[in-house]
Amino acid sequence: MNSMNNVTTIKELVTKKITVLKEEVIDQYQVSFEVKKDDVHHLLSVLKQAGWRQLSYLSAVDWIEDNEFELVYIVFNWEKPVHIQIRCRIDRNAPTMDTILPIYPGAKYYEREAHEFFGIAFPGNDSHEKQLILENWDDIPPLRKDFDPKAYSDARFPKREYSNDHVEMNGQKESKQAKREERRTHILDLIKGGKK
């Protein structure tokens, strides 16, 4: 009962300050708000003052059909047991999002990670372009939906060769195979042509 109260107070707090595009109560410990890109900083600073002091995670989702990235900021309160997710959509073609370093300094490495895996730029975070996990990466960011990990892996890492008796491919689809071939040649070209 108490925690449901928490959720309603959070709703009041958020809706009073800014316009919420979509809200979702996942359970009594998690609430999700979708807001406009420009409202994120304001909302985060409001929440930080209200006690959500910790940025638990900054993640991204690739909605390739809508041609948009969705950034998910998860903040956590040490007094009230509620996680709040702040979601916002940004353009996929030129993904940029102002950094939240002044509000949550811990976002430094999450932003670097998001830049590395999705190619989202964070102006204001000086080190967002430094490599963190992938070293010497030479392709499009790997967690984008149009990246084909299988083709990359086939081109880059040689497979152990077995006789065909033991290998069973389930449902070889022609179209996907052709696409993979295309990407493989593309990657091989990249390797031959040197670093970008």
Place this chain on the structure above:
Amino acid sequence: MMINILIGFGVALFGFVLQTSLGGINRKIIGRLQKRYGPKWYQEFLDIFKLLSKRAISHGWLFDFGVIMALGGIIATATFMPVTNSIVAFPNYDNFFIFVYLIAVGMLGMAMSASGSGNPYASIGVMRALTTMLAYEVPFMIVILTIIKLTGTSSITGIAEFQQLAGNNWFMIALPLGFIVSFMALMGMLGKKPFETYIAPAEIASGPMVEYGGKQLGMLFIMHEITVFIEVSLFVHLFLGGAENILIFLLKYAAVYTLVNLISNVYGRFKIDQVVKFFYKWPLLLAIVQAVIAVYLGWVI
């Protein structure tokens, strides 16, 4: 003179063989404690000879020279060690202070070589080893000086014979507090578990030994075994009344070393500041109390 030197090297070799076999047996005992089968009793020999058969990487001449200096210094120290009352390589030179000075040569060589490797973990390990030494040396020396004051001699065989003449009244019984203090100091000296701070394999990757591999590590292992031999037999001579014959020596030696090992295997590891605080608190206090009781009040059983 030549025969004395030969006896001395014989003592060092004896110490190496004794300690290495006893170390293997102790590993087996610990294995049985933990409901394991345990390694072979000669496992430590296999380890050392395996290391000597491997190829080694050098990190500069200081690194190599330090290892040789450590091994040489420790062997030289071991030559002075009396085994029984009669087996003494250099009679009249088995003074306690000779061991204190000579063992420093080996330790210095090890510290030099470890610092020569350039690894920060090695420097941390050496620093911690020296800090631990500072910690246990103070209470230990107070107890030893008490013994020297009581017996009037600083010769190891002299002290052992003093205890035997007094009707097997060992200093272990005569100075019970001092015995407890120096047993703790012995555990610190041997680098056993609660005071294992300077080796700490999971924390600073075995400290000073971090960059050694192959032959150099094998030499350090031999050096370590002989060091343990020196320290434990010093303890046997000072507190357990020495030995009339070699059998008694083996018995007492094995008892002390096994006890140390059993105690060490039920403990976790102190942090370095905890080690220093521990040694400067209770052992130091007990040592001073023991010295006052024994020297000024004369209450010696």
Place this chain on the structure above:
Amino acid sequence: MKSTKFSELTQEQIDRKWWEIGDFFRRNSLWMLMYCTGCCAIELPPAMTSAYDMERLGMGPMATPRQADVLLVTGYLSLKTLRRLIYTYEQMSEPKYIVGFGSCTINGGIYHDSHAVINQLDRYIPVDVYVAGCMPNTESVMNGFVDLMTLIKNKQANGWIKYKENNDWYKQNQKEALGEVKIKDEFHE
């Protein structure tokens, strides 16, 4: 002087004899360096503790690459860990052996189509023994170690010699997968 029995042996034969003696010690005292990259590492605690007791074979964990003889690669290797594995392997003192655990080191396992995980470990560093399974159970892990001892006895555990002789091939493969092998990251500057 001429016809003593010892001097009839050539230098090569004498070296061989010494090597055989050394092999006896090496196979009875294998010190492991555990590079716990993946889930197969969970099979090592039961192998070390009272259930299977690795120490009776003379094996034990070691703290640094310099001291160790066997490198255990337990599980999948991403590009970043492969780079560190190569650094580690090259630091070990010879003779050195590698045991690869699980299907990930053999053919990529369930990560065969990942962009970050290599598929065949023995293209990048020489592997002496593979322990198959996803994950291998503890009996097969112990069996793998006994196999390694037999290989050392029969002089077949010569992966480190292969690495020296075919160094160009290995370096070429490493370069294909990793780009530059030695890089400076910001945490070790």
